[in-house]
Amino acid sequence: MLYRRVLFDKISGFWMVTTLVTILLLPMIIGTGLYIKALPLFEHQSVTSLASSSIWAPNSGKFGFWPFIAGSLYVTVLSFLFAAPICLLSAIYLTQFSSTKLIQVMHPVIDVLAGLPSVIYGVWGILIVVPFTSKIAAPFFNATSSGYSIFAGGLVLAIMCIPYMLNMLIEVFNTVPVGLKEASLSLGATFWESIKHVVIRKSYPGIISAFGLGIAKAFGETIAVMMVVGNQVRITRNPFDSGYPLPALIANNYGEMLSIPMYDSALMFAALLLLVIIMAINFIFRLFIYKTREQ
Amino acid sequence: MKRNNLIYFVVFALILSSCASSKKKEQTISISGAFALYPLVIKWSEEYQKEHPEVQFNITGGGAGKGMADALAGTIDLGMFSREIAQEEKNKGVWWVGLTIDAVVPTISNQNPNLEQLKIHGLTRDEFKTIFIGGTITDWNQIVKEIQPNKLTVYTRSDACGAAETWAKYLGAKQENIKGIGIFGDPGLTEAVVKDPSGIAFNNTAFAFDIKTGQKRAGVDVVPIDINNNDVIDTEEDFYQSFESVLKAIAEGVYPSPPARELYFVAKGKPTKQATLDFIKWTLTDGQKYITEAGYVPINQEKINQYLEKLN
Amino acid sequence: MNRRKIIEERLFKLLAGIATYSLIAILAFIILVIFVKGFNALTFDMIIKTPKGGFYYGGEGGVLNAIIGSLYIAFGATLIAAIIGIPAALYINVHLIKKKRTQNTIRFLLDALWGIPSIVYGAFGFTLMLFLGMNASLLAGIITVALLITPIMVRTFDEVLSTIPIGLHEATLALGSTKTEMALKVLFKQGFSGFITAILLAFGRGIGDAASVLFTAGYTDLIPVNLDEPAATLPLAIFFQLGSPIPEVRERAFASATILTFIILAISLGARFLSKQYSKSNLK
Numbered sequence: 041m042l043y044r045r046v047l048f049d050k051i052s053g054f055w056m057v058t059t060l061v062t063i064l065l066l067p068m069i070i071g072t073g074l075y076i077k078a079l080p081l082f083e084h085q086s087v088t089s090l091a092s093s094s095i096w097a098p099n100s101g102k103f104g105f106w107p108f109i110a111g112s113l114y115v116t117v118l119s120f121l122f123a124a125p126i127c128l129l130s131a132i133y134l135t136q137f138s139s140t141k142l143i144q145v146m147h148p149v150i151d152v153l154a155g156l157p158s159v160i161y162g163v164w165g166i167l168i169v170v171p172f173t174s175k176i177a178a179p180f181f182n183a184t185s186s187g188y189s190i191f192a193g194g195l196v197l198a199i200m201c202i203p204y205m206l207n208m209l210i211e212v213f214n215t216v217p218v219g220l221k222e223a224s225l226s227l228g229a230t231f232w233e234s235i236k237h238v239v240i241r242k243s244y245p246g247i248i249s250a251f252g253l254g255i256a257k258a259f260g261e262t263i264a265v266m267m268v269v270g271n272q273v274r275i276t277r278n279p280f281d282s283g284y285p286l287p288a289l290i291a292n293n294y295g296e297m298l299s300i301p302m303y304d305s306a307l308m309f310a311a312l313l314l315l316v317i318i319m320a321i322n323f324i325f326r327l328f329i330y331k332t333r334e335q
Numbered sequence: 336m337k338r339n340n341l342i343y344f345v346v347f348a349l350i351l352s353s354c355a356s357s358k359k360k361e362q363t364i365s366i367s368g369a370f371a372l373y374p375l376v377i378k379w380s381e382e383y384q385k386e387h388p389e390v391q392f393n394i395t396g397g398g399a400g401k402g403m404a405d406a407l408a409g410t411i412d413l414g415m416f417s418r419e420i421a422q423e424e425k426n427k428g429v430w431w432v433g434l435t436i437d438a439v440v441p442t443i444s445n446q447n448p449n450l451e452q453l454k455i456h457g458l459t460r461d462e463f464k465t466i467f468i469g470g471t472i473t474d475w476n477q478i479v480k481e482i483q484p485n486k487l488t489v490y491t492r493s494d495a496c497g498a499a500e501t502w503a504k505y506l507g508a509k510q511e512n513i514k515g516i517g518i519f520g521d522p523g524l525t526e527a528v529v530k531d532p533s534g535i536a537f538n539n540t541a542f543a544f545d546i547k548t549g550q551k552r553a554g555v556d557v558v559p560i561d562i563n564n565n566d567v568i569d570t571e572e573d574f575y576q577s578f579e580s581v582l583k584a585i586a587e588g589v590y591p592s593p594p595a596r597e598l599y600f601v602a603k604g605k606p607t608k609q610a611t612l613d614f615i616k617w618t619l620t621d622g623q624k625y626i627t628e629a630g631y632v633p634i635n636q637e638k639i640n641q642y643l644e645k646l647n
Numbered sequence: 648m649n650r651r652k653i654i655e656e657r658l659f660k661l662l663a664g665i666a667t668y669s670l671i672a673i674l675a676f677i678i679l680v681i682f683v684k685g686f687n688a689l690t691f692d693m694i695i696k697t698p699k700g701g702f703y704y705g706g707e708g709g710v711l712n713a714i715i716g717s718l719y720i721a722f723g724a725t726l727i728a729a730i731i732g733i734p735a736a737l738y739i740n741v742h743l744i745k746k747k748r749t750q751n752t753i754r755f756l757l758d759a760l761w762g763i764p765s766i767v768y769g770a771f772g773f774t775l776m777l778f779l780g781m782n783a784s785l786l787a788g789i790i791t792v793a794l795l796i797t798p799i800m801v802r803t804f805d806e807v808l809s810t811i812p813i814g815l816h817e818a819t820l821a822l823g824s825t826k827t828e829m830a831l832k833v834l835f836k837q838g839f840s841g842f843i844t845a846i847l848l849a850f851g852r853g854i855g856d857a858a859s860v861l862f863t864a865g866y867t868d869l870i871p872v873n874l875d876e877p878a879a880t881l882p883l884a885i886f887f888q889l890g891s892p893i894p895e896v897r898e899r900a901f902a903s904a905t906i907l908t909f910i911i912l913a914i915s916l917g918a919r920f921l922s923k924q925y926s927k928s929n930l931k
């Protein structure tokens with residue numbers, strides 16, 4: 041009887057380890073797979089030149105990925121600038137200042153928005169954000185734009201990330217023990233001071249976490265962005281110009297993959313770039329949290 | 336122990352289901368690819384199923400590029416293809432038959448302030464080239480005379496598609512050389528042009544015109560091509576009033592080719608499935624009678640015979 | 648001094664309030680636009696029927712193929728993710744309970760895994776498919792989505808498991824159970840709410856994601872009967888409906904989106920409800 045139990049324990053223990061190791065190795069496996077497919081590219085150009093070159097002419101065999109990386113970065117940074125302050129302020133308001141009923145109403149709203157398929161955000165983007173950009177936002181900054189721009193992409197991405205960031209921030213703020221706040225209040229601090237010095241400071245790792253989540257999500261989002269960003273290969277400072285983020289490159293040109301030499305390797309390389317950059321971003325954020333937690 | 340039973344059951348069910356499927360697979364034809372061919376293939380599948388109800392069709396869009404990629408990857412039986420087959424694709428062992436002809440037309444919004452002038456003078460191929468490939472035209476009055484300055488915006492397709500490649504070919508270039516704002520999908524491009532009076536773009540005839548009404552789709556108008564470069568649209572060049580008149584011009588060869596083009600079924604090597612071969616044969620024979628009512632132009636009989644040869 | 652503090656507080660409260668209410672307004676606006684358009688086009692047929700030929704060109708039928716396809720893929724992927732993810736999460740909390748540093752490193756790596764975009768999984772899944780000679784099929788879609796949602800499952804379950812006091816572990820072991828028995832009989836029961844949440848969250852993600860199934864699951868007008876057939880999914884159905892030249896069909900895309908949203912809403916409300924239910928009965 042005991043023997044059977046021990047045997048079962050050993051087998052399932054083995055299975056558990058296997059699964060864990062497999063999962064942890066997953067990014068490596070994916071990375072290796074993509075790398076192997078991208079190898080033909082490296083025969084002609086080195087990795088650094090691929091990533092930094094701006095010439096994109098697949099029919100002539102020239103693959104420079106920098107415009108796409110830059111496009112992705114620009115769109116992500118914009119979306120972060122739009123979303124982060126609003127999310128932070130809202131989360132504070134919802135958890136500290138307003139009634140619990142408001143949060144209860146917000147939760148299903150946030151859940152619905154988080155689950156909405158990205159195609160729909162794309163359509164909404166075309167319906168509302170693109171005209172908004174060309175008719176209101178661009179003239180406000182003395183620029184002209186067709187509306188299909190990095191700005192529009194950033195805005196749509198911001199709206200997509202807000203449910204996730206807000207959710208996380210609310211949870212983070214909620215886990216600050218009420219006792220801490222009360223202690224601070226009893227020491228004579230005002231409500232706002234308590235929030236500023238106690239709640240936010242305690243939630244610092246959580247806030248950074250939420251931001252990291254939002255950024256990673258924005259960087260990797262494909263479909264919604266593709267529909268409003270204009271899809272032009274270029275490097276520009278002007279947010280009202282069109283851009284071309286990395287995920288859009290992969291999704292748009294899936295069809296050309298096997299028709300132009302080395303295009304499939306190029307797209308797999310793009311996916312590999314995406315993988316590496318996102319893992320790097322995640323890594324940096326986690327490291328930051330780890331360090332601040334030590335204190 | 337209950338968990339083990341569940342696992343056995345699931346595995347058993349999987350094995351069983353994969354056995355049952357192979358017969359059905361023989362009678363299912365999977366097709367994907369160009370939006371341009373989509374309406375025609377749908378019509379064909381409906382008519383074909385009337386005579387052969389045991390055959391099932393899976394038809395999806397996704398663009399010409401997707402059709403080729405899927406065909407070469409072996410994930411579908413036939414790809415719908417709307418541009419010239421490239422050497423690289425031929426090297427990969429592509430097999431094809433031509434089915435019908437349609438065209439890509441240059442489009443603008445019907446609210447474009449320069450509409451009248453454009454209808455009188457049209458634009459020549461070189462002028463189109465400067466707009467789409469040169470990318471230097473930012474205002475309509477750089478290219479059309481006697482008008483007020485007003486902004487010009489170029490739109491193109493962001494997805495790998497037959498329409499853009501065909502239009503680019505007419506201008507002596509490739510899709511990637513077209514300099515414009517990339518919109519995803521045919522209808523997306525149509526909408527972009529409808530919404531932007533300053534825009535210029537291009538579309539498949541099936542998307543610029545409505546087969547049901549026989550007229551141009553709401554909000555869209557076509558820029559006449561000045562074929563003989565005399566800066567005037569003569570009566571022979573003025574055939575854009577209705578779907579029928581455009582198709583006639585394409586059939587008679589008056590509309591240049593490209594951007595008129597042949598549409599193909601592609602596959603990796605000759606298809607081995609009998610059901611597929613039967614269907615293709617049908618499209619080249621009985622199926623041809625549905626072509627004009629679906630909004631397309633038939634290929635000449637000689638070419639059809641050549642393609643029928645390929646089936647044997 | 649006090650004055651300044653009060654003004655600062657008032658100002659901040661105002662800002663935060665504005666932010667929140669404008670956010671609510673925008674979010675509500677989005678939902679409204681989509682639902683209004685969706686309901687207008689939603690008919691009973693859409694849910695019940697599969698598309699007839701030419702559906703995307705104005706024909707009749709519905710999106711039943713996509714609804715069932717999505718459900719199949721989500722179920723299959725969640726099953727696989729559970730088989731792989733749950734034991735992994737248990738391992739972290741059972742066998743590694745003493746090795747805090749290893750735990751932290753592993754959690755660190757898992758969090759890094761969490762952010763990989765679905766299109767990367769889609770591209771990888773496509774490569775795998777070609778490598779294994781598979782067609783675009785239900786199976787390929789299930790595997791790709793399973794890869795996508797496994798990190799979600801592990802992480803969610805792990806978070807709940809980590810809150811179970813070590814004292815419970817030690818008490819169980821002291822009574823003579825093996826580690827697996829402890830994992831299955833005690834931890835699992837205590838962490839049940841987390842288990843349910845993990846499954847539902849993973850399922851929700853699996854059903855709504857488009858980029859991962861774009862290349863791998865194919866598309867069809869029929870309901871797949873076995874793993875080798877292509878499967879339609881709701882996100883792709885929406886995508887294709889939007890790609891139609893006929894305006895009525897584009898309206899239908901919103902209806903399909905509404906269907907998908909309802910499914911996801913049901914799942915997330917269920918997840919919240921169940922997790923509250925079960926967490927109350929902790930440590931009975």
